[in-house]
Amino acid sequence: MDIFQAIILAIIEGITEYLPISSTGHMIIGSSLMGISELEFTKIFEVNIQFGAILSVLVLYWKRFFQSVQFYTKLLTAFIPAMIIGFLLNDFIDSLLESVLVVAISMVLGGVILIFIDKYFENKATKENISYPDALKIGLFQCIAMIPGVSRSAASIIGGMFQGLSRKDSAEFSFFLAVPTMFAASAYKLLKSYKAGSLTFSTEELQLLLVGNVVAFIVAMLAIKFFIGFLQKYGFKVFGYYRIIVGLIIIGLVAAGFDLKIV
Template identity: 65%
Template sequence: MSTWQAIILAIVEGLTEFLPVSSTGHMIIASSLMGINELPITKIFEVNIQFGAILSVVVLYWRRFVQGLDFYKKLLLAFLPAAVIGFALNDLIDAMLESVAITAVMLMLGGIVLLFVDKWFSNATRENVTYKNALVIGFFQCIAMIPGVSRSAASIIGGLSQGVSRKAAAEFSFFLAVPTMLAAAGYKLVKDLLKLEISDLVKFDLVKIKNSFEVIHQEDIELLLIGNVVAFVVAMVAIRFFISFLTKYGFKMFGYYRIALGLTLLALLAMGVDLKV
């Protein structure tokens, strides 16, 4: 992977991670068109640069992250369903992630849902998220374990279903992304990049940990650093744009976009283009 390819993937990640459009679908197209979808570093890179995107939320909303224990209790409650279900169904989730067809179909189905979300939840105006709301949002987020659903879309719709306003639901979705993506990206980083098991870390096996870091190439570290910086900057811009756009116009345009993207993926598959998640 070259530096410019890393930058392009990081821009795609930053633009799509917090929008209800599925970053997975965009990563498939971007990496495949650049011919790097088969490289081992690509999947590791795509997971790792999520740390930069996560940091953008913390920086933009830092006041919310220092406002008190109640905030973290709600985040923990919303995070638990994904933690439990994700751990229990890890093998099934990994198997689904290998299917570009599933991603494409779910992009289109999710797009159809977004066409009607504004009408369905027109009375969602409450600005605060209760403990019950947080738990429900957490279960909605689990739907995004199916590739192509979009974690952002699922959790925001979960908030709207509880009467929470678009802006408040979107912001809580951003906050929930921090523990969720941190856990998922951290696990993938340890497993795929360092080739370690969680038990090695629990046992604090210094020999295995040391050996794992020694096999990482310097150029890979540089690409990961560049990617995280780019994803951080782009995600900050994307989040501000999304909140403004969502408040004024709602979800319909994202719905049309998802349907078009899903059709694009299916068309590429039909033409025999080698697409890999």
């Protein structure tokens, strides 16, 4: 991997992590087209730069993380389902990750749902406060994203809207929930790599990791700011059409003989 490829992947991570379009599908296309999907460092790089994306939420919403103890207990409540199900079904989830078609189909089906989701919630009353049962249910919705190609952001946002939250409040809670969820998942993957003896880097690779995290951090902040405003004004439909297009592109590339790999 060279510096240009590292920057491209970091931009993809920063843009797609918090938008409801699935970072997995985009990483498949990006790393495969650049011919670096099978490199062991690529796998570690894509996990590591998630910390840059996590930091963007902490910086943008730092005041919210000091508002109350309940803020953390509700986040923990929402995080528990992913922690339990992820631990129990880790091997099954890894087996799903072997199928690019699972990702593509999930992209298309998720896109169809997003096209019609605004109509479903049209004119429904919203509330501002999240109860503990609400948080738990949002956490259960987030677990749907363990299916490759299902956007964690989309699943948790829609989960919040089903609990009566507005688009904006659902999106922001989804961002907050991403912090413990992504941190735990990324740390666990890095720990596995460490135990396997593959978590050693050259000076050049350390520089790529630094650049990747900085780029992912900056791009993720811009993406979050864009997404909140866009979502309030236009809803999910555009993201739905986009997901369908990307899913069909993946299917087309596979049918054309491209060896796409999930990293």
